[in-house]
Amino acid sequence: MLLIHCPYCKEKLPELEFEYAGQAHIARPENPAEQTDAEWRDYLFIRSNVRGDHAEQWRHSHGCGRYFNALRNTVSDKFIATYEIGQACPTSHAEGEENNEQLES
Amino acid sequence: MNNWRVDGKGRINRDKRVRFTFDGVSYQGYEGDTVASALLANGVHLMGRSFKYHRPRGPVTAGSEEPNALIGTSRSGAGRFEPNTRATVQELYEGLTTVSQNKWPSLNFDVGAVNDKLHKLFAAGFYYKTFMWPKSFWDKVYEPVIRASAGLGVSPTEPDADTYASRYLHTELLIVGAGPAGLAAALTAARNGTDVVLVDENRELGGSLLSEAPSAIDGKNTESWLAAVIAELEACDNVRIMTRATAIGYYHENMVGVAEKLTDHMENPPANAPRERMWRIRAQEVILAQGALERPLVFDGNDRPGVMMAGAAQTYLNRYGVKVGNAAVVVTSHDSAWYAAFDLADAGVKIPAIVDVRTTVNDYLQSEAQKRGISAKVGHSVTSVSGTKRVSGVKVGRISGDQHVTDIISIPCDAVLMSGGWTPSLHLFSHTKGSLHWDEENEVYLPGERTERCHIAGGGRGLWSQQAAFDDGVHAAQQALISLGQNAPGLSVDVDGDRAGSGIVMEELPSNDDKLAGRAFVDFQNDVTAKDIRLAVREGMLSIEHVKRFTTNGMATDQGKMSNMNGLKIAANELGRPTPKVGLTTFRPPYTPTTFGTFAGYHKDELFEVTRKTNIDGWAEENGAVFEPVSLWRRAWYYPKAGEDMHAAVARECRETRASVGMFDASTLGKIEVVGPDAAEFMNRMYTNPWTKLASGRCRYGLLLGEDGFIRDDGVIGRISEDRFHVTTTTGGAARVLTMMEHFLQTEWPDLDVWLTSTTEQWSTIALNGPNARKVLEPFVKGTDLSAEAFPHMALRECTVGSFEARLFRVSFTGELGFEVNVPSEHGRALWEMLYQEGKKYDICVYGTETMHVLRAEKGFIIVGQDTDGTVTPADAGLTWAIGKKKPDFVGKRSLTRPDMLLPKRKQLVGLLTEDPSVVLEEGAQIVETGDTAIPAKMLGHVTSSYWSEVLGRSIAMALIEGGFERNGTSIDIPMPGQTHRATVSGTVFYDPDGDRIKM
Amino acid sequence: MAFNSTVETLPAMGRFSLRCKRENTVAMSKALGFELPSSISETAQSGDMTALKLGPDEWMLTCPMEARSEIEKSLAAIYPDAVHSLTDISSREVSIRISGPEAEELLSTSCPRNLAELKSGRGVRTIFDSVQVILTREEQNQFRLDVWRSFVPHVMGLLTVAVAEFECGL
């Protein structure tokens, strides 16, 4: 069971208090009516499927109730960073790049 | 009777005799025995039959890795039989009843053993290849026969009578394993004041020290050293010791699952004692000191009762005071078995020979053997074993240069002790996805890169001697403490008479047999032989993962603890590739078989899952309601009177409600308070409907879509005041809707000044419906005129009902004059009883969810999730009227004009009237064109709701049908078992289409 | 091994969910007559009124049932200048008090949080078994669980089984 750092509570807390809320940094278009069918399809359905670092939304649903962003490695499952909604993704790892962090032995 | 006991040996309590039975025969052991040690002390080696070939088997180990000696155990009372208990782990207590498994009619004479004679038929992949044709044989021949003979042990037939517990625990340092390494680590950390949890699967601490005591530790004999160390640890407030506690899984962020057995060893457990407890231990640092497991050697007949691990024989002798035979031949590729032979010889067991397959063995061991008169046959191999239910001898010969065996002689014996060396126990480390690296010199996998804050100590790192294990335990603790920011001094433990050693890793032992002929077992539990593995490779299985699945090697309940390395070595040999290139299968939790009860913990019976009940639920129960589960709630389904079945009760409830008045507990409806200056704007963005012009004191049906344009939820929404909305949701949708709203609010529209609060459980909601609803309610309402003019349909007031503050809605989900009264939830039942009392004047009827469903269907009101399924748009459901046409945007609006959403042949929600009005269609039934009898027919859609309508005197149904609106007035067919029904497509409003009744 | 802790449900108390933006907390505190806590998990108290900060913009206020209208009135008065949401949730939850030397370990049967890190006088929304609760450490050996009403039988059921387990001494 993972421990997740909530950027609002500023504590590392059990995964059971949290829920996943989809890929991060997908903003709802300013004016949906002006979207072409293809643009709107992309907004609705097209998501990345990263092997490596992935920017995600999570919610501290059984805690402070806030949504936040997280950078998480989909191979190790581990959280690399969590940050508030509206903030930029903190690291420059390219999408899909594998970054399987390991402790030094 | 106990003539296999050795005086002066063992840690059993010889003052406390314990009686137990095995297959109906009564035996005696001592307190401190396991079932296996006690049976061995009685000369019983045959403890079970194998899974596939039903070969006679005895214990091959003395621990939790045991693959053979699986028994059924029971204590008195129903529901306390357990199959597949390891006899090597189960502690003895007075009155314990045990039985052997996989035998019929008896352990000594077993019919299924014919499989053993037919073993050539049952080679690897047999099932995959044999039972393929003809198809019809599956149901009638293959499956019944396989099912009858399959299964490990016998499933219990009664519910488990025991209870189970769980606990979370947080600590600085968790140490798994209390052998030399674990104890040294614990001492180091304990003396430093660190919070330590020390767990061990055995009943007492000590690990290998209990099986093989060095002559002295720190100048004391091992027993007193151990007692002093345990006393010191137990006296520390910062140390928690758990015995009979197996670390079964290592999860993310240093969470280790530990299954603690609490009562399995007790004759009379205390009342209310749980049988086992699952600890979820979160440690900042973990030390894995789980030692190593001894590997069998692979030779013909290595599974015969009496053949066991040399280390196990040593444990039976030193820990339980039991000699496993009178004459034991030792066969080994590792020094450790020589020491086992010496221990047994010193205890009076005859050792006719030590057969060592290596070409050289050090002089010290050879001279020690000589001292004891043991014939040391170095460079020799065992080619076969004689005896069926008990080993009676071995054939031994010299290994020649070309791996042939010459000069074969027979040696009579009643035990064979084998050792193929030791495999570091890295199962838990593997759970963490920690990498393993191949140590070429010692031919073992050792821990590599770590993914968690864990340290491996002792045997797990390939260190064989107890001195090395003690030193490594201290070192691991120091490393862990440094990680914790604590700097602890080391300590030293000095071992006298330490027994260091080394060995080599073998595939099958050399013999003169064809490698594809023998009965040399690799996986005892799944009856996988060396031949099976070679065959798998020859049939094209190149990866060890494929070999594993094809042969089932390592797939038994012991997860290959004994078999993995031997299987890998043989596969590598057959492939002609280096061992590490063949791969390694993955270990997964649990480390040892664990009862379902331990995983379930408290979740059984009443606590199996949450059952939510309303404040009025008690009244329903007292008044004979039948309940149904709706999400986590239990809701009154219908209220049968004496002699009524469900159909009669629902028909009556419908009739009485429409005729006079009915009362319904609607408290489970989700409720959300939307508050703030931007409340109306927020509602405009979320729901399809327009909210700006909704006046305070009025309410409106609200429709919620997903961003994909499909219906997600609906409900009546009231405007309490300019800045405050009372939103209701479906019962099942309450949490989901609030989550969706919060998601949009927090991530897309943080600029809006509006806040959401769940008020589902703040209110009890009572619905009154029917022409007399007003008359029942009026006497209790103060200060509000309930007349049709003053309080019309879709009005709401904050007022007092009875003596309770209330939010009163005039709404209807039945098409009748209707009210919903919300009062603070603790007053729900009181108000309910007041209204019921008053309602008696009008023959009030209390109805449940089924009647609610019928009444709403008669009016064509949808149930989201029943008449919609996540692919239904407002247009599909005939709800375009609920869309605010002038609103520039709302969630899902843009999707409504996507090309797919505009296709004419979409499935649309329509009514169905069966030709035979008495036929009530099945919900979920498929719909086809009339007369379409092709197989398969083209499905046009399905029935979503279907009921007997009492008021109409006929059945009604709703259905989602391709191009449904265009089909109005035409016929479709509904094939159902036995008969195809014909129905006419209609509108969905079956009753009172003009809506007059609601306006009363 | 003696077991000396108790589990009891508490009588009804007034409870509000208060939500507002950071810039309005000063006005809120002024209207309430005491400083709202500024960090999540902190509580503040004034007379028989308490405020527990649950989220960045969320507080739970508790008070005697009869004091509710006073709070509603004083906050309504400042609404035009300091917008906020005040919602009565007095009936939504029932409080369960667990007190005694074993209270912390009793809670650890179903609570995944490290309770040693929850200091006296602090409270958090968290999870107990599968149930969302507000857990307040009122004193070192005294906890309060605020549980949505319909979940109370499940939570009390778990605590009752746990108490029996503690009493059996294993």
Ligand SMILES: [Zn+2]
């Ligand atoms: Zn948080």
